[in-house]
Amino acid sequence: MKFSVKRWFQGAVGLASLLALAACGNLQNADLSGTETTASSNKSASYQITGSTDGTQYSALLANGKYKVSTSRGLTVDQNSNTFNTSSFEAGLTTISKSNFSPEKYAFQEGQHISRTTANSWLKRESANNEAGLNPKDNGSTDPDKRAPIYLQEILEQDYLQRTNNSYQTAGVAIGLGLNEIDYYQKVQYGATFKTTISQAEREKQGKAMAVKILARLRKKKELADVTIVFGLYKQAANDSLVGGTYFATAVSKSGTTISEWKTLNQENGVLPVVNNQKAVNDGDADSFGNFKTKIQAFFPNLSGVTAQTHYENGTLQGMKIKISTQFFGVNEIQSFTQYVDTAAKRYLPANIPIEITISSVEGMQSFLSRESGDKDFYTHVFSSY
Known part of the structure; x- marks a missing residue:
């Protein structure tokens, strides 16, 4: 079966956007090189894309042979x-984008239009010294x-480009x-942490209003005056x-403000086995995982x-990522266990969905297994000690 190691490492090491997007989609007229004179410079830049696969993932655009990182990526309100x-x-916004910007026709680049300074001012509260703040004024x-x-906890921009000549x-x-589900705050600096719970209705109201403000600001940029702009509203999970x-929620603006x-959007994430007497999102999936867990243990x-x-999504399981922590150290033991996990996974885990399984000890990752949607067999790899 086909398997993208980069796609698997997206879940393993948390580089969700960079590694997934370095996998490549087919572009129309996909010549690997080209030149472009930017609006801010008279210098000519050389561009290329990272390659081509089956068109399910984006090609990343490289400028002068380098991947361009957004200066505002990862900037959050420190809460x-x-x-x-x-x-x-990041991965969720990429998925939303695929419905509007086909990987076969668009190349990906991390956001270049919202600077770190701008994003920082937008994330702060509105005040006399920061009229651009999207979070409300402090009422005392x-x-x-x-x-x-x-x-508003975080802003993420992703750019999608097409080739012209x-x-x-x-x-x-x-x-x-x-957008925050819970806003953590301190009454005095370095003091105890308190929290304000934000309702879904208020979170949605605030998010939609902020999107309209951001849209108007982006449209003032000449290069974004007429491009399609997609918004996604994301509920930040709580600290624990x-x-x-x-x-x-998501929306598309083809033009105007x-x-x-x-x-x-009806999405939900869950953990198995369930903790603190919580109810599983789906009892059948929970039972399948429970049988798998019992068998390998x-x-x-x-x-x-x-x-x-x-x-x-819409109540249907879209994917599962399993982490197994071991106390194995012998090569043969790890190989035997990986083989057994492969057999048990095919027998007990839900079919026809993507599944990633990592097997690790305190010394690091030992092996992994991965199956793409629709496949029956798992790709397996055991890391060698040399």
């Missing part, structure tokens, strides 16, 4: 410490139910708005969540833990 949010925030209250919370031009932009957040229609009892992250 939420859930690292799972970062990967699901420290009461959890009366204060004006921080709604020997140059690449921005033809589309995707903007992700990471064992999974990342999910997108709950108004958004006429929003589409509701019975045959190889020297395991530290077996957990899974699940992702659902």
Whole structure:
């Protein structure tokens, strides 16, 4: 079966956007080189794309042989410490973008139109010294139910480019708005942490209003005046969540500064086995994972833990990532265990969905297994000790 090591490492090391997008889609007239004179410089830049596969992932655009990183990528309001949010925030926006910018026709580049300084000012509260702030003015209250919370936690820009002759031009932009489910705050510096819980209705209201403001600001840029701009509203998972957040709404602006229609997204992430007496998103999937977990622990009892992250859209399981922690150190033991996990996974885990399984010890990753959607067999790899 076909397998992208880069795509697998997206989940393993958390570089969700960079590694997934370095995999390549087929572009029309996909000549690997070209030149373009930028609007801000008279210098001619050499461009190329990273290659081509089956068109399910984007080709990344390289400028002068280098991958261009957004200066504002990863900038957040320093409140939420859930690292799972970062990967699901980026990967989810890429998935939304595919519905509007086909990987067969567009190349990907990290956001170049919203500078770090601009993003930082937008993430701050509106004030006399920061009129561009998208978060509300501080009303002076420290009461959890009366204060004006921080709604917007993070902004993400992704650019999608098309080739014209020997140059690449921005033809589309995707903007992700990471919105808090819980706003963590301190009444005094270095003091105890308190929290304000934000309702879904208020989060959605605030997010949609912010999207309209951002749209108007982006349209003032000459290069973005007429391109398609896509917005995704993302609910940040709480600090103690064992999974990342999910997108709950998206909208598309073909032109102008108004958004006429929003589409509701029904996404949910879960953890198996469930903790704190929570209910599984789907009992059948939970039972399948439970049987798999029981089987491998019975045959190889020297395991530290077996957990899974699940992702659902419209109530249907879309993917599963399983982490197995071991106390194995012998090469033959690791190889035997990987073979057994392969057999058990095919027998007990849900069929026809992408599944990634990592097997690790305190010394690092030992092996992994991966199956693409629709495939029956798993690709397996055991890391050597040399």
